[in-house]
Amino acid sequence: MKRKLSAFLVLPLLAALSAAVPATVHADDEDNPQALRKAEMHVLKVSLGGIIALSKGDAKPADVKDYVTRRADAIYGVARGLPTLFPEGSEGGKAKAAIWSDMDGFTAKADALAMAAVDLRKAGESGDMAAIGASIKAIGGACGACHKAYRE
Numbered sequence: 001m002k003r004k005l006s007a008f009l010v011l012p013l014l015a016a017l018s019a020a021v022p023a024t025v026h027a028d029d030e031d032n033p034q035a036l037r038k039a040e041m042h043v044l045k046v047s048l049g050g051i052i053a054l055s056k057g058d059a060k061p062a063d064v065k066d067y068v069t070r071r072a073d074a075i076y077g078v079a080r081g082l083p084t085l086f087p088e089g090s091e092g093g094k095a096k097a098a099i100w101s102d103m104d105g106f107t108a109k110a111d112a113l114a115m116a117a118v119d120l121r122k123a124g125e126s127g128d129m130a131a132i133g134a135s136i137k138a139i140g141g142a143c144g145a146c147h148k149a150y151r152e
């Protein structure tokens with residue numbers, strides 16, 4: 001029956017949800033860092049996925065330069081904040097204990113991703129598909145290097 005909800009019912013529901021979301025997300029930030037970091041990791045996955053689709057010719061954004069630079073900025077923004085998503089006492093999920101015993105090493109991996117995102121931005125500004133492809137590989141490498149060391 002859920003699929004048959006009429007707009008009459010759904011619209012007020014959406015309005016109520018959108019009013020409730022900021023407060024809920026805020027509470028989760030403080031109470032559930034594991035949920036927040038998973039959500040941020042998905043921002044990375046989706047951002048990288050979009051550019052990979054573009055580089056394979058599966059997706060054709062109207063403005064390639066604009067698209068790639070915006071995705072690069074999104075990856076950069078998440079990368080810069082990554083260490084803050086793993087506060088003391090938030091152990092669990094697939095996060096290895098090594099994150100907290102070696103926060104400097106973990107932060108260096110996040111910095112490496114941020115630097116790779118800067119290169120992706122430059123490649124995006126140039127619009128050079130070969131440079132974009134090389135940057136994608138570097139970003140994938142930065143994701144993998146951290147996962148290998150710090151993810152179960």
Ligand code: HEC
Pocket residue numbers: 034037038039041042044045048075082092093094095096106107109110113139140142143144146147150151
């Ligand atoms: C500095 C370290 C680091 C970097 C860089 C990093 N990750 Fe992660 N990632 C982690 C850790 C740690 C986890 C496990 C988190 C947990 O379970 O609490 C994770 C989990 C994930 C997950 C699973 C989320 C879930 O729902 O369980 C995805 C997807 C992911 N990362 C994608 C990426 C992508 C794509 C990149 C690169 C663009 C990336 N990550 C870069 C450390 C990193």
